[in-house]
Amino acid sequence: MESSDEQLCRAVAEREPGAFDLLVERYQERAYRIAWSVLRDREDARDCSQEAFIRLHESAGSFAGQSKFSTWFYRILVNCCLDQQRRRRGWRRLVGWRDQRADGPDEPDPVEQAPAPFTDPVEGMDAERRMTRVWALVDELSPQQRAAVTLSCREGLATKDIAAVLSVSEATVRVHLHRALSTLRRRLGDEG
């Protein structure tokens, strides 16, 4: 019978050979995808998702089993991503990068605002362009809002799990999601 994630995590804590590799194989794609959704940079996503696995290896013994393993691991992962985002913003401030828009300090680097890698092969396909535009607008949300939208709409996590991952209350998650989706609706509406 296949071991559950929680059993594997305990095996990692006891340094059982192969347990860590199994967990990595199970979660590598999700970890990389979530990291990329938050950071929108391939190398940063690779780096942060690997860092999350390393922290998992180091702290597997502290997993109490009170929450699902996935929630516990996503929390480590999203923390890595938000730390990375903060470092990146700090570095930009240091080197004098300035956002030209008035929307707020969380706006991403213009280079990173390249549309998501969709193909738009046929001119005039408004629906396709709109899809691309929706996720380009998601990129412009604050990191916390983007993480909430990603975990909710993409990964299908429940509000209480998102709250655990982001270390905030469920009410705060609702506010994040409401503001984020309202902003998207408004901007999409403004564009017609």
Place this chain on the structure above:
Amino acid sequence: MKDVHVDEWLIDHVRGDLDPADRARVDVHLTACADCRASRDRFAALITELARTAPAPPPIHWGAYRAELRERLERRTAGPGRVWGWLVRPLPALVAAGLVTVLVLAGLPAGVRPPDPIALDNTILATELDMIARLDVVQQLDLLEDFNVIGELDELPEPQKG
């Protein structure tokens, strides 16, 4: 939950993420509030669109990813030893540099000193005096040089013997 408006509960309502009691309250509010109903429908459309159109991250080679992760993990678990290793790594280089310096200094002959300027002047003067003593030869060399002969000495016929 207040019954005034249910804005912040609408998203959870769309996602089916409310407990039965909260869901019932939102349902009651929605039957009476057209604004919230319209808002709920717009949120539902957007959430469906986001779920359907989520972009895929750039592809990655998972074998290389795991190998890199394994290497990082080994480096990290080596931990303090590695840090100490980095700290002591310059020591052999310093020791080697010190040894080379000692050997170079020890290998120098004790008498080697920078040239004495007075002795150098005397040597030059002596050379010039010697040239004056052989003035006839020097003059001949100068003469030959003037005629570009020195540069073509190898082309001169060999002197006849006898």
